[in-house]
Amino acid sequence: MQGFWEQVWNVRIPIAAVLLFAVGFVTLLLHRNLLKKIIGLNIMDTAAYLMLTSFGYIEGRLSPIIQNGNTDPALYGNPLPAGLVLTGIVVSVSVTAVLLALTVRLYARYHSLNLDEIYAMAQKEHGLG
Amino acid sequence: MEYFELLLLGLLVACGAATCLTKNLLSAVVIFMAYSLVMSILWAILRAPDLAVTEAAVGAGISSLLLFLTLKKLRDLRRKAQEDGTEKES
């Protein structure tokens, strides 16, 4: 059993990231309220980026900014994951903005946030429109 | 240092779960803002200061702001619909 806990300790941040990913994924699927789905989506994306950042972290090394000209590679962590996650955060914001705009338009028309009610109303109203 | 990290991870998962389980939308957005700030601190610990600044400014700042704005807009729309509704009935 000792090996198991030691192994869990070795990959603790990816485990937390997977748990958060699952929370976000299930929220996105289960909740019928649109705003909850959007928040679940954000949680899912940040969890994936948390796992990516954890791959760039190396114990006892500084952040990838050169200190007074000393470019010894053993001093600094890996800059690549930080660059990728920077791109990812902006993607999440723009996707959230578009989904929120869609929610406002849907609410203005159907006065409901519950996706099933909206689907039923659209079904009745348009039928075959 | 690791225990602080564990505390933050636990807080993150708790915030994530709490956001999804609360009924009230406003509290869900507030908890989501807290979730983003904790994530920003965690990235500062993971030696990625760029991400901490960006997550705080863009994730906690703008995303939560847009969520609050949508909630306010929905309330205005609901109130306007009720006013139109009452006009139609009266």
Add this chain to the structure above:
Amino acid sequence: MIAFFVNFPLFSIVLCLLCAVLCALLKGKAARIVSLSLCGVVAVLAFCVLVYGLQTGAATEYPMGHYPHPWGNELRFGIAEPLVALVFAVVMLLCLIGGKQQLDVDLEPGKRNLYYVMCDLVLVSLLALAYTNDVFTGYVFIEICTIASCGLLMIRQIGRTTLAATRYMIFSLIGSGLFLLGVILLYGVTGQLLMPSLKAAIAALWEGGQYRTALLSAMTLMTVGLAIKSGLFPFHLWMPDTYAYSTPASAGILSGLVSKGYSFLLIKLVFGVFGTDVFYGSGVSNVLYVFGALGIIVGSISAAREKDVFRMIAFSSAAQIGYLYFGIGLTPALGMLAAIFHLLTHAVTKPLLFLAAGQLGEAAGGRLRHTWRGAAHRNRTAGLMFSLGAFSMIGIPLTMGFVSKYRFALAAFERPTLLVVTLIVLAVSTVLNAMYFMRVIIGIYTPVPERRTRMTLREQRPFAVSSLLLALLNLSAGVAAQPLVLLLERGLSLL
């Protein structure tokens, strides 16, 4: 001179980005002219790159910036990528021309140029997905494609399209979330992001037996992510709403091109990243085979049950996507060749169907099948084009659909254990296709006594021109399929 063609993929991508930003500034009509000419220029550039690929006969890796292989981004183009880019650009051009009549009605006057901004951004993401040699760049341009195709969808401001756009966006984001997690797991295990070095690292790990579960899960996540986005069987529920209620031009672009962009990226991943022996050895391809077969059957059945013609065509599109993954999951050689040929067939046929259906719907004044009785007499060209598209979907000889079904049958013999299942699935789906398409064709050609105004050729000139060209593309590839098949074969060998 030919050597300079190597820069053309970079020029076409940057040109699209410049035109997209420019169109936001211009008025509706000017933005349309810029977008149409952009599609034309991109088609010419893609053709030049194809000529360059044929001349050199090898895939060139074009470093984006001063840094070679594992450090900087790269574009990679042999023969298959420019060919697919050429077909995408041409079909988008014809869709925008053909759907002009409905576009003028559906688009709000103030927001007409924003529609063309979204078209340019879809085109740039399709080009980037075809040419990219880097997995994370693929993810970024998948996101651009998701938001832009959602923009194409919601431009028609009726309540139903906003709802369809929301559901489409949510399904797509689940797909890209899983794809992102797959990319991250791959990076965590191999430390590489560029496709060639990823392939070498994965092959080494697969032999060494190290990190095998992480590799397997990353491969499954990426495949499932891309399958969700292009609408494979269990995730095709967003398709009928998305394609049925948008303007025919958008429906043509979305169903014909966007889902094909994702599938082509998956084909590139299978050859360029996982490697055929890893992908087919690990059983992920069998999952695709099963879901493809189910997708064909369920798609065809639900299309047959549908009364609204537009939703019927949308479900038939789900069945055709099932064909694509059915081919990918069958065998790496002939099965993949049949799949990529079918990719081009569907990219050409489906927009023709949607444009013709749009015109017939206006001529008949309704969406339901029984209101379309005698519609072909009111709009002759639309009736003719619709039936030609339907024949290609069914697989009548001389059309491109027949050749792709023939290629599938050939591929079936390559895998004798699944021979019977494959042939049964092909036969059942062809019968179902024939049933629900012929029902519509017979309906639109039954003579209806009362006289309605007739839509002549002059009134619908843009539609006539574009559908004629699409039909010619279809028939020419159907009749003279051999050169195209050889071209694709060489392309696949270079992927």
Add this chain to the structure above:
Amino acid sequence: MERKRSLKERLRDWDADAFDLTNEIAGPMHPAPAALPERPKDAEPEDALAAEDFRVLRRAYPILAALLGLMTVVFLLVAVFDLPPFGAAGTPTDNEVALRYVRDGMTETGAVNLVAGVILDYRAFDTLGESHVLFTALVAVLILLLKAEDPAIDDEGTLTLRQDRIVTTAASILVPIIVLFGLYVILNGHLGPGGGFSGGAIIGAGLILYAVAFGFSRLETKLNLGSFRIICLAALWFYSLSKCYSFFCGANGLHTVFSPGTPGRILSAGLILPLNAAVGIVVACTMYGLFSLFQRGKI
């Protein structure tokens, strides 16, 4: 014998119904079917079909979704246990790719902040796509929330904050500091943490605070839809063209004009400073534009 009609005429006749084959077919053989009885309400049967589908889906959905969620969790946890240990030095990600970024990053790109060097010079194509994702989001929200230009609609959405003293005084102190800090983060993108995206978001937040405190009227003269489009055009065109130039030179082995300069100085790192500025402007405009669109439907 009437002259042979040219193909063009025959096509026009075929199309314009000079002769209608269906009359011959329909006529003699059997009387044309009586007009179909128009179904009383054609929406009803199709509606039942969809509603019935929908009800089945509605009941099965939560169980299916929970099952799918559980499956992915177990699947991912199994995969994660196989991952390299967190924080160790010899992991696969700590390979020659990262080594070159750290060892030669400063000399090749001139950026002290290696992350800025990676996203704006080594892997610049991602960030080129990135700034256009934001532009796509702004255009998509424009399509959805932009109201037609009619003066009848007053600023019905403006905050009915009674412009109370607390907010205005706080804003008058805070806004200059926020914008100054945002400028610092942008301009020092290649020296310290930060860069175009975070600096732009900070300036965007500053503009939003100003609009909340002092209302939109003051900002509207300078920051309206027309000026937005020009700003986006200028910044994104500069970004795309300069990057196209550096990609073209890199691919063909030419030497670009921009030199990395002496690291540590503000005007060093070649193209990274202007690119950060361009991205910062685009992000600031987008954030403010999104706020204004959500708030009152026009920028």
